[in-house]
Amino acid sequence: MLLDLNNLDCSIRLASCSTGARQLQIMIQMNLYKLIKFIGYIKYYLGLKEHVTIAVNKNIVFHRRRSNADRYPIQMLSVLFDRPWKTSDARLVLEDGSIWRAKSFGASGTQVGEVVFNTSLTGYQEILTDPSYAGQFVLMTNPHIGNTGVNIDDEESNQCFLAGLVIRSLSICTSNWRCTEALGDYLAKRNIMGIYDVDTRAITRRLRQDGSLIGVLSTEKSQTDEELLEMARKWKIVGVDLISGVSCTAPYKWTGNTGSEWEFSNGQNHGETFHVVAYDFGIKHNILRRLASYGCKITVVPSTWPAAETLKMKPDGILFSNGPGDPAAVPYAVQTVKDIIGKVPVFGICMGHQLLGQALGGKTFKMKFGHHGGNHPVHNLRNGRVEISAQNHNYAVDPATLPPDVEVTHVNLNDNSCAGLACPKLNLISLQYHPESSPGPHDSDPAFGEFIKLMKANKLQTV
Numbered sequence: 001m002l003l004d005l006n007n008l009d010c011s012i013r014l015a016s017c018s019t020g021a022r023q024l025q026i027m028i029q030m031n032l033y034k035l036i037k038f039i040g041y042i043k044y045y046l047g048l049k050e051h052v053t054i055a056v057n058k059n060i061v062f063h064r065r066r067s068n069a070d071r072y073p074i075q076m077l078s079v080l081f082d083r084p085w086k087t088s089d090a091r092l093v094l095e096d097g098s099i100w101r102a103k104s105f106g107a108s109g110t111q112v113g114e115v116v117f118n119t120s121l122t123g124y125q126e127i128l129t130d131p132s133y134a135g136q137f138v139l140m141t142n143p144h145i146g147n148t149g150v151n152i153d154d155e156e157s158n159q160c161f162l163a164g165l166v167i168r169s170l171s172i173c174t175s176n177w178r179c180t181e182a183l184g185d186y187l188a189k190r191n192i193m194g195i196y197d198v199d200t201r202a203i204t205r206r207l208r209q210d211g212s213l214i215g216v217l218s219t220e221k222s223q224t225d226e227e228l229l230e231m232a233r234k235w236k237i238v239g240v241d242l243i244s245g246v247s248c249t250a251p252y253k254w255t256g257n258t259g260s261e262w263e264f265s266n267g268q269n270h271g272e273t274f275h276v277v278a279y280d281f282g283i284k285h286n287i288l289r290r291l292a293s294y295g296c297k298i299t300v301v302p303s304t305w306p307a308a309e310t311l312k313m314k315p316d317g318i319l320f321s322n323g324p325g326d327p328a329a330v331p332y333a334v335q336t337v338k339d340i341i342g343k344v345p346v347f348g349i350c351m352g353h354q355l356l357g358q359a360l361g362g363k364t365f366k367m368k369f370g371h372h373g374g375n376h377p378v379h380n381l382r383n384g385r386v387e388i389s390a391q392n393h394n395y396a397v398d399p400a401t402l403p404p405d406v407e408v409t410h411v412n413l414n415d416n417s418c419a420g421l422a423c424p425k426l427n428l429i430s431l432q433y434h435p436e437s438s439p440g441p442h443d444s445d446p447a448f449g450e451f452i453k454l455m456k457a458n459k460l461q462t463v
C-alpha cells in the first residue's frame, strides 16, 4: 500500500479492552509521523492502558491489543517507516556510573574528558575556541544554544581544543546578521562532538554536589556502557601537561586589532607604545586585542621559549597567558617564570597567575568544580570595588602557601578563593580570572591599564 504520509486523514480510537468504560475518539488531520508520536504521548503521559487502533483513510493499518509486545507502539511502528526526527543516538557516561542519553550533533565517535559547567549566558563560540578548555566537556547551563550561529570574528583561537559540548536545547535555526555557519556544521568540520536534549540541570547539580567528573561521550553503538565507564574511570587529567598541545610552535608578531566598533576604552594608550612578549600557554586572542588597544606591540612566544631569549628581546613587559590543565604539571613553565620575574614587569592571567604563584613559592590545588562563567563577583581589595568577572579555571593558588611579601589583591566572593596577586618589589600583577572577558563583562579591563602603569614606571626608572 502506498501512502501519502504528509496528508492523511487519520483517526485514533483508544478503547478500553475489558470494560469499555473509557472511550476516546479523535478525528485529526496530521501526518502519520506526528500521529504515531501523538499516540505515544497519549499512552505514556496520560497513562492509558487500552489497546490502540489507528485508522488511516479508514483503512486500519495498525491494530493491537495491549500485551507485552505492545508496550512500545512507537517503536513497533517505526519498523514500518523511517522516522524523520532525530532520536537519542549518543551516551554520556560519567565516572560515577550515571548514563545520560542524548542526541548528537557535530562530530561522532567516542571522546573522553572532564565535564565542567559554564554559566555564561552568551558567547558559546568564544568558549568553544578558548584553548583553556582542552581536555574538557563544556556543559552550558544556559538551556538554548546555537541561535546566533557562528562567525569568523568571534574566535578566541584558530581551533577548538575542548573535548565536546553538552547542551540542553540546540536551536533549530540561526538568526544573526553576523552568522556565517550553523553551530552543528562548525563543530562537525572541527571534529568536535556535541550532544543536546540532555538534562543539563541535573548534571550541573551533580557536579556541584560531587565535584567535576570525568566522562565519556560516544555515538558508537559497538561500545558497551561498561566499556565507556571503564574508559572514564581510567582517564586522568590531574598531573597532565595540556599546554604543550595548544601552544604555538614558533614566535610571531600579533597584528590583529580590536575592530573600532568593539572598542570601548578610547585613549587608553596615551600615544605610548610598549613591547610586550606574551607567553602562549593557550592564549586567547582577546588578551592580545586588549593589549594592542592599550598601545602594546606584541610578540607571542611558545610555552617552551627560553627566558634568556625573551629577555634578549628587551621587552617592556611580559605576559603569561591562560592555558589548559593542571598548573602543577608544567614545572618547565614555572622555571621560565622564575627566571623572568624581578627583571621585567609581568602580568599573569589565569594559568599565568597560577604559574606566578608557584614561581613565588606557593602551591596550587584542584577546586571542587572550578569557576566557569561570566558572572563571578570578585572583590578588588586595592580599590574596594566589586567586579563581575569572566572566569574559567579548575585550579587555584593557595594563598596560605605564599611568602609574606606577596599581596592577595583580589578575592572571589563566591568562595573566598584567591583571585589576584601582586608583588610590588617584583613589578608583578596577576589575576585568576579573565580581564579580557570574551565572553563576559568588561569590569576588569582596567587591569590592562595597571600593567601599562607598571611598564611605564619601570621604563622611567631605567632611563
Ligand SMILES: NC(=O)CC[C@H](N)C(=O)O
Pocket (backbone or CB within 6 Å): 132, 321, 322, 323, 324, 325, 326, 327, 349, 350, 351, 352, 392, 393, 394, 395, 396
Ligand atoms: N583559563 C585558564 O588559564 C585555566 C587555568 C587552569 N587550566 C585551570 O583550570 O585552573
